[in-house]
Amino acid sequence: xxxxxxxxxxxxxxxxxxxxxxxxxxxxxxxxxxxxxxxxxxxxxxxxxxxxxxxxxxxxxxxxxxxxxxxxxxxxxxxxxxxxxxxxxxxxxxxxxxxxxxxxxxxxxxxxxxxxxxxxxxxxxxxxxxxxxxxxxxxxxxxxxxxxxxxxxxxxxxxxxxxxxxxxxxxxxxxxxxxxxxxxxxxxxxxxxxxxxxxxxxxxxxxxxxxxxxxxxxxxxxxxxxxxxxxxxxxxxxxxxxxxxxxxxxxxxxxxxxxxxxxxxxxxxxxxxxxxxxxxxxxxxxxxxxxxxxxxxxxxxxxxxxxxxxxxxxxxxxxxxxxxxxxxxxxxxxxxxxxxxxxxxxxxxxxxxxxxxxxxxxxxxxxxxxxxxxxxxxxxxxxxxxxxxxxxxxxxxxxxxxxxxxxxxxxxxxxxxxxxxxxx
Amino acid sequence: xxxxxxxxxxxxxxxxxxxxxxxxxxxxxxxxxxxxxxxxxxxxxxxxxxxxxxxxxxxxxxxxxxxxxxxxxxxxxxxxxxxxxxxxxxxxxxxxxxxxxxxxxxxxxxxxxxxxxxxxxxxxxxxxxxxxxxxxxxxxxxxxxxxxxxxxxxxxxxxxxxxxxxxxxxxxxxxxxxxxxxxxxxxxxxxxxxxxxxxxxxxxxxxxxxxxxxxxxxxxxxxxxxxxxxxxxxxxxxxxxxxxxxxxxxxxxxxxxxxxxxxxxxxxxxxxxxxxxxxxxxxxxxxxxx
Numbered sequence: 001x002x003x004x005x006x007x008x009x010x011x012x013x014x015x016x017x018x019x020x021x022x023x024x025x026x027x028x029x030x031x032x033x034x035x036x037x038x039x040x041x042x043x044x045x046x047x048x049x050x051x052x053x054x055x056x057x058x059x060x061x062x063x064x065x066x067x068x069x070x071x072x073x074x075x076x077x078x079x080x081x082x083x084x085x086x087x088x089x090x091x092x093x094x095x096x097x098x099x100x101x102x103x104x105x106x107x108x109x110x111x112x113x114x115x116x117x118x119x120x121x122x123x124x125x126x127x128x129x130x131x132x133x134x135x136x137x138x139x140x141x142x143x144x145x146x147x148x149x150x151x152x153x154x155x156x157x158x159x160x161x162x163x164x165x166x167x168x169x170x171x172x173x174x175x176x177x178x179x180x181x182x183x184x185x186x187x188x189x190x191x192x193x194x195x196x197x198x199x200x201x202x203x204x205x206x207x208x209x210x211x212x213x214x215x216x217x218x219x220x221x222x223x224x225x226x227x228x229x230x231x232x233x234x235x236x237x238x239x240x241x242x243x244x245x246x247x248x249x250x251x252x253x254x255x256x257x258x259x260x261x262x263x264x265x266x267x268x269x270x271x272x273x274x275x276x277x278x279x280x281x282x283x284x285x286x287x288x289x290x291x292x293x294x295x296x297x298x299x300x301x302x303x304x305x306x307x308x309x310x311x312x313x314x315x316x317x318x319x320x321x322x323x324x325x326x327x328x329x330x331x332x333x334x335x336x337x338x339x340x341x342x343x344x345x346x347x348x349x350x351x352x353x354x355x356x357x358x359x360x361x362x363x364x365x366x367x368x369x370x371x372x373x374x375x376x377x378x379x380x381x382x383x384x385x386x387x388x389x390x391x392x393x394x395x396x397x398x399x400x401x402x403x404x405x406x407x408x409x410x411x412x413x414x415x416x417x418x419x420x421x422x423x424x
Numbered sequence: 425x426x427x428x429x430x431x432x433x434x435x436x437x438x439x440x441x442x443x444x445x446x447x448x449x450x451x452x453x454x455x456x457x458x459x460x461x462x463x464x465x466x467x468x469x470x471x472x473x474x475x476x477x478x479x480x481x482x483x484x485x486x487x488x489x490x491x492x493x494x495x496x497x498x499x500x501x502x503x504x505x506x507x508x509x510x511x512x513x514x515x516x517x518x519x520x521x522x523x524x525x526x527x528x529x530x531x532x533x534x535x536x537x538x539x540x541x542x543x544x545x546x547x548x549x550x551x552x553x554x555x556x557x558x559x560x561x562x563x564x565x566x567x568x569x570x571x572x573x574x575x576x577x578x579x580x581x582x583x584x585x586x587x588x589x590x591x592x593x594x595x596x597x598x599x600x601x602x603x604x605x606x607x608x609x610x611x612x613x614x615x616x617x618x619x620x621x622x623x624x625x626x627x628x629x630x631x632x633x634x635x636x637x638x639x640x641x642x643x644x645x646x647x648x649x650x651x652x653x654x655x656x657x658x659x660x661x662x663x664x665x666x667x668x669x670x671x672x673x674x675x676x677x678x679x680x681x682x683x684x685x686x687x688x689x690x691x692x693x694x695x696x697x698x699x700x701x702x703x704x705x706x707x708x709x710x711x712x713x714x
Contacts, residue, residue: 052538222682225682230682246639250638
């Protein structure tokens with residue numbers, strides 16, 4: 001009796017499972033031939049795992065673009081407006097999953113183009129997939145120079161590489177503060193982005209005549225107390241951290257616990273995000289960072305958002321927080337696609353010829369946006385990267401990030417040296 | 425000398441944190457032969473629950489330690505029958521079943537935490553946060569020291585309980601030979617539920633300390649799972665007293681390698697030690713494991 005009931009339950013479960021599987025497969029098999037009057041855009045980013053916060057930074061930027069253009073009726077092509085529909089795929093913060101997620105969006109969802117992940121490691125895994133399937137792909141976040149050195153034909157990026165961005169804070173500290181710092185120690189995390197941030201800190205410091213007392217790359221997720229103890233013993237004037245927001249919060253907490261008092265803390269990327277501020281509270285004060293965009297810049301946009309302030313206000317109304325440069329760059333990635341589509345006058349769904357034409361249009365693109373000019377390099381080490389933006393040094397002062405340099409970009413004087421922990 | 429002393433203190437304090445995570449995990453394995461893959465997720469949920477207590481009720485998170493202990497004991501008590509079912513009966517490889525089942529719990533907890541509490545990185549601050557005791561030539565971070573003291577205290581209480589009480593004898597008998605203990609009247613299922621609750625309670629509490637020291641997010645548990653495995657292998661599978669020594673060795677190893685050789689070699693050193701122990705003394709450094 002019991003066995004019979006069990007068998008019935010088993011068959012019922014099997015039937016249900018079969019129905020669910022059919023449900024998954026059915027609409028997808030029909031999509032190859034579908035006709036639609038909207039653009040279907042795949043987004044691969046980290047919605048879970050270690051980098052879930054950063055992934056959502058890019059998501060907010062992409063959503064901002066999609067919702068704004070849809071509110072205007074969509075992208076206007078040859079007199080007709082086409083809405084955009086973002087299809088998200090979670091890369092779970094791991095490169096292998098990013099590749100699988102990208103492949104799924106291309107082969108099963110049949111997206112028209114792809115907006116890329118938050119982290120450089122996942123972008124480096126996704127780019128060969130978009131290359132294989134000849135799928136246009138713009139990342140609004142990844143900063144590793146490795147991506148551009150590999151010269152992927154189908155991958156573009158709106159943010160300059162970290163090797164350019166990270167220079168700003170070190171240049172400001174080397175030239176614009178008094179008494180001038182003489183020494184620096186650099187601690188970076190071993191991932192495709194962070195170690196290049198650390199390396200950029202190091203090479204800029206050497207170029208500016210600072211003595212590098214220690215340069216250390218450590219694995220993500222380890223206890224950062226030992227390397228910070230070793231750095232504290234060297235007593236550097238500047239302590240520079242190449243990492244993401246989570247590790248940055250942890251390193252700052254450890255520095256405070258160990259009473260490590262350098263004259264300046266420098267961090268990239270994360271100090272511009274609300275979680276860094278919330279996680280450290282008033283201990284975020286005096287930390288230096290770097291950016292390529294702030295709402296105070298004087299860019300003039302010709303499409304979607306006219307000025308950085310207009311974007312910042314719209315963003316704050318929608319999400320309740322101030323946008324940082326990664327969010328702005330992610331929105332700009334959408335704008336780049338939108339303008340390139342207008343140039344080639346392609347209607348959805350895109351054919352392979354139109355996708356190739358889109359690459360040509362992106363290479364020739366030269367537009368002004370609220371985020372700054374977008375012009376992708378077509379040769380050299382920054383191939384397909386929007387490398388022309390000016391990096392800005394930031395510092396936390398009275399709970400806000402303010403522009404402190406370098407040179408003429410200064411809005412407020414940098415506060416230097418940072419008071420010791422017991423005098424804050 | 426200053427650097428050496430600071431490195432030594434750092435190592436001991438890192439070890440202290442590993443004790444807190446490893447102690448319940450070791451007991452769980454020793455008594456029930458369950459390798460709980462969700463150990464890190466108990467830490468993560470413990471950290472989130474303390475964060476919620478602080479957000480909604482205020483006060484210092486340390487005050488909620490007893491409340492978190494009992495809450496998590498109750499959770500462990502509720503979940504245990506499911507685990508028991510997965511590892512008992514006619515299954516050919518109960519240890520593997522337990523591993524797979526708890527791996528599922530771990531994925532569920534991570535996904536659940538992300539859905540319920542979101543992607544933001546959270547922080548909790550205790551009155552000890554950022555404070556330190558200056559010894560002149562070295563600094564002892566107060567919160568880490570409290571974690572260390574907590575780990576040692578928990579282990580001592582555990583040892584007293586295991587070796588000086590009737591329940592402790594029953595638990596040890598069950599760990600030694602489950603079937604014979606059962607024949608002699610020990611309610612193996614009840615012992616298992618009790619131990620699993622205790623493990624969940626202690627590991628949940630460790631989440632409060634870890635959350636205050638670092639940051640709180642859904643994926644924070646993974647590294648504690650790895651550390652718990654390291655410590656149990658080094659201590660000897662299921663040998664509770666070995667946890668203190670193993671955790672301190674791991675802490676000191678991380679600290680000395682991090683300072684004198686380089687932080688990048690930390691994991692390499694940990695793995696090399698683990699492989700060495702597995703090859704030379706598979707029963708742990710004290711040769712008292714299973």
